[in-house]
Amino acid sequence: MLRAREIARRAAVGQDAAAAELKRSAELISAKDGDVRAFASRPAMLAPGTGPLAGIACGVKDIIDTAGLPTGMGSPIYDGWQPRADAPIVMALKAAGATVAGKTQTTAFAFLDPAPTRNPHELDASPGGSSAGSAAAVAAGMIPLALGTQTGGSVIRPAAYCGVAAIKPSYALLPTVGVKPFSWSLDTVGLMAASADDLGFALAALTGRSDLDASPAELKGLRIGISRQDFAGASDPASDAALKRVADLAASAGAKLVDLASPAALAEAFQAHGPLQDFEAVQALAWEYAEHRASLPPKLRAYLESARATTPRQYDEARRLSRRGRDACRDVFAEVDVVISHAAPGEAPATLASTGDSKFNRLWTLLGTPCATIPLMRGPRGLPVSFQIIGRFGHDDHVIAVAKALEKLVGSIG
Amino acid sequence: MLRAREIARRAAVGQDAAAAELKRSAELISAKDGDVRAFASRPAMLAPGTGPLAGIACGVKDIIDTAGLPTGMGSPIYDGWQPRADAPIVMALKAAGATVAGKTQTTAFAFLDPAPTRNPHELDASPGGSSAGSAAAVAAGMIPLALGTQTGGSVIRPAAYCGVAAIKPSYALLPTVGVKPFSWSLDTVGLMAASADDLGFALAALTGRSDLDASPAELKGLRIGISRQDFAGASDPASDAALKRVADLAASAGAKLVDLASPAALAEAFQAHGPLQDFEAVQALAWEYAEHRASLPPKLRAYLESARATTPRQYDEARRLSRRGRDACRDVFAEVDVVISHAAPGEAPATLASTGDSKFNRLWTLLGTPCATIPLMRGPRGLPVSFQIIGRFGHDDHVIAVAKALEKLVGSIG
Numbered sequence: 120m121l122r123a124r125e126i127a128r129r130a131a132v133g134q135d136a137a138a139a140e141l142k143r144s145a146e147l148i149s150a151k152d153g154d155v156r157a158f159a160s161r162p163a164m165l166a167p168g169t170g171p172l173a174g175i176a177c178g179v180k181d182i183i184d185t186a187g188l189p190t191g192m193g194s195p196i197y198d199g200w201q202p203r204a205d206a207p208i209v210m211a212l213k214a215a216g217a218t219v220a221g222k223t224q225t226t227a228f229a230f231l232d233p234a235p236t237r238n239p240h241e242l243d244a245s246p247g248g249s250s251a252g253s254a255a256a257v258a259a260g261m262i263p264l265a266l267g268t269q270t271g272g273s274v275i276r277p278a279a280y281c282g283v284a285a286i287k288p289s290y291a292l293l294p295t296v297g298v299k300p301f302s303w304s305l306d307t308v309g310l311m312a313a314s315a316d317d318l319g320f321a322l323a324a325l326t327g328r329s330d331l332d333a334s335p336a337e338l339k340g341l342r343i344g345i346s347r348q349d350f351a352g353a354s355d356p357a358s359d360a361a362l363k364r365v366a367d368l369a370a371s372a373g374a375k376l377v378d379l380a381s382p383a384a385l386a387e388a389f390q391a392h393g394p395l396q397d398f399e400a401v402q403a404l405a406w407e408y409a410e411h412r413a414s415l416p417p418k419l420r421a422y423l424e425s426a427r428a429t430t431p432r433q434y435d436e437a438r439r440l441s442r443r444g445r446d447a448c449r450d451v452f453a454e455v456d457v458v459i460s461h462a463a464p465g466e467a468p469a470t471l472a473s474t475g476d477s478k479f480n481r482l483w484t485l486l487g488t489p490c491a492t493i494p495l496m497r498g499p500r501g502l503p504v505s506f507q508i509i510g511r512f513g514h515d516d517h518v519i520a521v522a523k524a525l526e527k528l529v530g531s532i533g
Numbered sequence: 534m535l536r537a538r539e540i541a542r543r544a545a546v547g548q549d550a551a552a553a554e555l556k557r558s559a560e561l562i563s564a565k566d567g568d569v570r571a572f573a574s575r576p577a578m579l580a581p582g583t584g585p586l587a588g589i590a591c592g593v594k595d596i597i598d599t600a601g602l603p604t605g606m607g608s609p610i611y612d613g614w615q616p617r618a619d620a621p622i623v624m625a626l627k628a629a630g631a632t633v634a635g636k637t638q639t640t641a642f643a644f645l646d647p648a649p650t651r652n653p654h655e656l657d658a659s660p661g662g663s664s665a666g667s668a669a670a671v672a673a674g675m676i677p678l679a680l681g682t683q684t685g686g687s688v689i690r691p692a693a694y695c696g697v698a699a700i701k702p703s704y705a706l707l708p709t710v711g712v713k714p715f716s717w718s719l720d721t722v723g724l725m726a727a728s729a730d731d732l733g734f735a736l737a738a739l740t741g742r743s744d745l746d747a748s749p750a751e752l753k754g755l756r757i758g759i760s761r762q763d764f765a766g767a768s769d770p771a772s773d774a775a776l777k778r779v780a781d782l783a784a785s786a787g788a789k790l791v792d793l794a795s796p797a798a799l800a801e802a803f804q805a806h807g808p809l810q811d812f813e814a815v816q817a818l819a820w821e822y823a824e825h826r827a828s829l830p831p832k833l834r835a836y837l838e839s840a841r842a843t844t845p846r847q848y849d850e851a852r853r854l855s856r857r858g859r860d861a862c863r864d865v866f867a868e869v870d871v872v873i874s875h876a877a878p879g880e881a882p883a884t885l886a887s888t889g890d891s892k893f894n895r896l897w898t899l900l901g902t903p904c905a906t907i908p909l910m911r912g913p914r915g916l917p918v919s920f921q922i923i924g925r926f927g928h929d930d931h932v933i934a935v936a937k938a939l940e941k942l943v944g945s946i947g
Contacts (some may be wrong), residue, residue, distance in 0.1 A: 186820060196617075203614055210819035294816045296714045303710060328845045402708045405624035406600060431742045435927075513849075 120283065120313035121147075121263035123175055124320045130167070130174025137167035137174035141218055144176035148220065148261045154242055156235045157256035160188050161221035170216025171324040177212050178256045178265035180249075181222040182229055183308075184297035185209055188219065192299050193227040193234055193249075196411045206297025208266060208308050208325070215324040220262050223252030226474060228404060229273055229301050232416035233474055238281060240502050244467045247277030248474030250311070254281040257311045264321050265311045270301045270396065272463070272480025274309035275492050275507050280467035280475060282494045282503030284522070285311040286318045287480075288515050290487030292326065302399040304441075305392070305484050315493050315522035322515070335527055336520035339373030343521075344455035346379045346509075350386035351478040355465025357498035358506075364496060365459060365506050368528045377455055385451075388444025389482040391437035397426035398434035441485055445512070448486050452511040457521050462507040466498040480507075489515040491522040495529055534697065534727035535561075535677035537589055538734045544581070544588025551581035551588035555632055558590035561675045562634065568656055570649045571670035574602050575635035584630025585738040591626050592670045592679035594663075595636040596643055597722075598711035599623055602633065606713050607641040607648055607663075610825045620711025622680060622722050622739070629738040634676045637666030640888060642818060643687055643715050646830035647888055652695060654916050658881045661691030662888030664725070668695040671725045678735050679725045684715045684810065686877070686894025688723035689906050689921050694881035694889060696908045696917030698936070699725045700732045701894075702929050704901030706740065716813040718855075719806070719898050729907050729936035736929070749941055750934035753787030757935075758869035760793045760923075764800035765892040769879025771912035772920075778910060779873060779920050782942045791869055799865075799896060802858025805851035806895040811840035812848035855899055859926070862900050866925040871935050876921040880912040894921075903929040905936045909943055 121144070130137035145165050152158050159181040167173055181191050184202035191197050209219065224234040229249035236251035238244040239259035246255040250267025254277035257265050267274040269287045278285030286309055293308035300306055310325075312318050323332035345366055347354070354362075366376050401408070401423060407415060408423050415423070451458065461479040468475050483490045489510045498504040508525070510518035535558070544551035559579050566572050573595045581587055593599060596606050598616035605611050623633065638648040643663035650665035652658040653673035660669040664681025668691035671679050681688040683701045692699030700723055707722035714720055724739075726732050737746035759780055761768070768776075780790050815822070815837060821829060822837050829837070865872065875893040882889050897904045903924045912918040922939070924932035 186824070200617055203611065204820035204824075207816040207819050210823060211816070214819070214823075291717075294717070294813075296717060296817050300710045303705075303708070326845065399708075402621040402625070403710050405621050405628070406618040409624060409628075410600070431740065 120257060120260050122313050123263040123317035126174050126263050127172060134167055140174035141165035141167055141176050144220055144262050151259050151261055155237055155239050155255050155259045157223055157252040157259065157261065158221040159191055159224050159252065162188060162219065165218045165220060168213055168216035168218055170214065172212065172321065173216035175217040175264050176220035176262045177217045178220050178223040178253050178262050179209060180253050180267050181225045182268065182299040183209060183266060185219060185222065188222050190222065193225040194414065196407055196414050204297065207294040211325045217264065223256055223265055225249050226251060227416045227419055228299060229268060229270060230419040230422065231474055232418045233471055237471065238467050240282060243471065244469050244502060245280060245471055245474055247280035247467060249273040250277050251474065253311050254278050254283055257283045257313065263312060263317065267309050267311055268298055269307050269309055269480065269484055270305045271484060272477025275480050275490055276463045276475055276477055278311050278492050279462035279503065279505040283311050284314050284318055284493045285309060286322065286489065286491040286519065287484065288322065289489045289513050292515060300403040302396040302403065304395055304399060307484060315491060315519055315526050318491065319519040319523065330516045331519060333516045333520035333523065335524040336517065338369055338524050341374040342377060342455040343369055343374050344377050344379040344451065344458040346381065346458050346460040348381065348460055348479055348482065350381055350389050354461050357465040357504045358461045358463065361495050361504045361506050362459065362461060365525060369525065372528060379451065379458065382447045384443045384447035385482060387440045388485055391440035392481040392485045394429050394433045395437040395441060395485065397429040401426050401429070445486055448488060457518065458509040459506050460509060462492045462505045466500050466502040466504055469500065483509050488512050489518045491518045493522050493526045493529065534671060534674050536727050537677040537731035540588050540677050541586060548581055554588035555579035555581055555590050558634055558676050565673050565675050569651055569653050569669050569673045571637055571666035571673065571675065572635040573605055573638050573666065576602060576633065579632045579634060582627055582630035582632055584628065586626065586735065587630035589631040589678050590634035590676045591631045592634050592637040592667050592676050593623060594667050594681050595639045596682065596713040597623060597680060599633060599636065602636050604636065607639040608828065610821055610828050618711065621708040625739045631678065637670055637679055639663050640665065641830045641833055642713060643682060643684060644833040644836065645888055646832045647885055651885065652881050654696060657885060658883050658916060659694060659885055659888055661694035661881060663687040664691050667725050668692050668697055671697045671727065677726060677731065681723050681725055682712055683721050683723055683894065683898055684719045685898060686891025688725070689894050689904055690877045690889055690891055692725050692906050693876035693917065693919040697725050698728050698732055698907045699723060700736065700903065700905040700933065701898065702736065703903045703927050706929060714817040716810040716817065718809055718813060721898060729905060729933055729940050732905065733933040733937065744930045745933060747930045747934035747937065749938040750931065752783055752938050755788040756791060756869040757783055757788050758791050758793040758865065758872040760795060760872050760874040762795065762874055762893055762896065764795055764803050768875050771879040771918045772875045772877065775909055775918045775920050776873065776875060779939060783939065786942060793865065793872065796861045798857045798861035801854045802899055803896040805854035806899045808843050808847045809851040809855060809899065811843040815840050815843065859900055862902060871932065872923040873920050874923060876906045876919045880914050880916040880918055883914065897923050902926050903932045905932045907936050907940045907943065
């Protein structure tokens with residue numbers, strides 16, 4: 120994979136060096152994207168900017184507005200649609216010197232109907248969703264950085280399936296203005312890169328928060344809670360093995376591993392994700408549903424038809440349970456410094472017809488807590504399997520620090 | 534002014550009756566808007582929908598996306614800009630049977646540079662801002678309902694200046710998707726109408742929350758806190774007289790009036806509105822500032838230039854103070870049922886060069902509490918002067934109920 124920090128270091132020599140890095144990304148995209156199909160549209164050329172991310176070619180999920188490229192939302196309803204303005208997160212990329220490498224494929228409106236993208240590790244396996252193109256483009260080594268969004272598990276899951284590092288930051292750390300909403304209480308912009316080290320580097324540059332480029336955490340004495348999220352259902356042996364592997368590694372480095380029982384309030388908050396998202400998605404996609412129903416893909420159409428039954432009362436109750444869940448989450452983080460859990464049920468589905476399951480991601484999206492994943496190991500089918508690190512709301516720096524410490528232990532799955 | 538509930542009652546007879554009501558609004562707009570300049574664009578004809586708001590011609594602030602009309606943001610940068618989709622709140626209007634009467638003038642990007650709109654009570658006086666056209670169109674009796682948005686005081690202030698009823702509901706009660714953001718933690722969609730009774734009727738129809746069409750509150754024994762918001766600075770004698778008048782009326786009806794001392798946490802939260810808005814506005818308008826700076830109007834340009842100095846640390850501190858303010862606000866509402874305060878410093882500015890001052894509105898926008906205003910009286914210059922009612926977060930029904938009880942006492946300034 121392409122390393123963002125190394126590329127930036129080489130590009131810092133000057134504009135020619137930055138241009139050369141971008142040219143390399145463009146060539147890699149041209150060479151590989153015929154198979155992987157990670158990009159929905161690309162600019163004619165990649166011009167270098169100035170700033171800490173100069174020379175970094177960044178993929179931008181195709182539900183994020185760009186003034187210079189169409190924004191198709193993964194749907195024929197928006198085919199060729201050209202927004203007026205760049206979304207603030209795109210302006211932040213540019214202000215930091217990065218260059219938009221292209222728009223990356225998304226499932227339609229970031230829901231479950233698959234994008235055309237394929238998993239670089241096995242072209243007939245799912246790359247996950249909804250940020251499919253972003254994960255696959257980084258995994259295939261075309262680009263060192265990509266933007267995704269997560270409403271259920273749309274950043275962490277495709278990252279785990281494709282074997283890349285990713286962070287879903289604390290809710291609203293990165294602005295969602297100019298991002299097509301699905302559920303505004305949940306929608307969160309995240310990043311994908313080759314490593315947690317690269318994530319910290321890029322996130323600090325994008326936000327002007329230098330503490331996010333954190334040093335690796337001291338694992339000795341670190342209190343790590345293990346959450347199996349029983350309320351979410353079963354995991355595959357592959358994901359169980361991944362969680363055991365990282366727990367053993369951390370324990371061997373002196374971390375204190377604690378098995379967490381899930382408080383009832385977290386199980387209830389997990390259940391609340393459904394009605395919360397349902398009620399908001401029906402509103403967010405009201406125009407598309409009313410005016411272009413026949414053009415919606417089948418899973419999304421069926422979902423919206425069913426979600427319409429959600430009442431204001433059910434929504435209010437879901438919000439109440441979310442608040443209670445956030446309180447319970449604070450109690451959890453009084454006991455442990457970070458939580459580790461499954462990033463996905465197992466390896467990527469062996470089909471392009473499913474984007475997999477977000478059941479192990481939804482609770483944390485609802486709670487707004489930062490979540491990160493890093494490349495860890497391979498499962499029985501030879502596909503990447505990983506885990507996620509969850510931190511306290513607003514402590515994204517700590518999640519990055521722990522992820523960096525663990526990835527040093529893990530080495531690289533290459 | 535045109536009464537939404539009465540119009541809906543007449544229109545309920547059938548499509549012809551609804552069409553006749555819409556035709557009347559269209560004729561009133563044609564007759565009056567040459568002077569008032571409340572509309573930025575209008576459809577060729579107003580076709581009736583079906584639902585509780587059939588026959589209601591509704592103005593839509595021109596920062597709210599509409600698929601059938603351009604959305605100009607009050608700025609040449611978006612001149613003729615045609616969004617792809619209707620914003621969810623516009624779809625909610627249509628689903629309830631209302632008809633978009635046109636896009637109402639807004640100050641550029643809902644900031645302080647005046648819109649072309651004039652105050653119907655005195656054409657050389659300010660209608661306020663930023664939802665200038667919405668307030669003026671209702672005040673002039675062109676339409677019975679209009680959508681506005683408030684980030685500081687952009688719904689309540691123009692409503693008070695123009696002498697109409699308005700509600701800025703609890704934060705996020707109405708969806709802001711498809712509304713041009715200024716500060717996403719603050720931006721709130723609100724309604725303007727002839728009376729609190731009409732507001733409750735329309736808000737219930739738009740949200741499917743029938744409890745919002747509340748009966749008038751029982752004033753006898755109601756605990757009403759009076760907040761002069763000393764931390765915000767001085768009010769004019771006209772606004773002081775308005776607050777005294779409504780307090781006396783309420784007391785005469787048996788309400789218990791309590792002078793509230795402002796806790797320090799509320800004064801600090803008031804101050805936090807600045808950096809919170811600054812940090813988000815710089816991001817929300819990053820593309821416009823970077824690519825079209827010369828086309829930004831002077832107040833907004835100077836504001837963004839200055840706001841860029843706000844650091845992530847200042848923003849985080851402002852968010853912390855906001856949370857503390859919300860805690861303090863809950864304590865206030867343990868003591869009183871509602872709070873009354875100034876809606877604006879006084880009568881509308883006697884100039885079209887200023888939209889007035891939002892200092893008495895900003896705290897409540899920050900706290901996310903519902904605020905309503907109703908027509909009350911005239912000031913020394915013959916312009917409307919009013920007050921606002923503030924309720925506990927999520928208790929919009931109660932604010933409407935109290936507003937309805939008070940407007941019964943007040944009668945009409947017609």
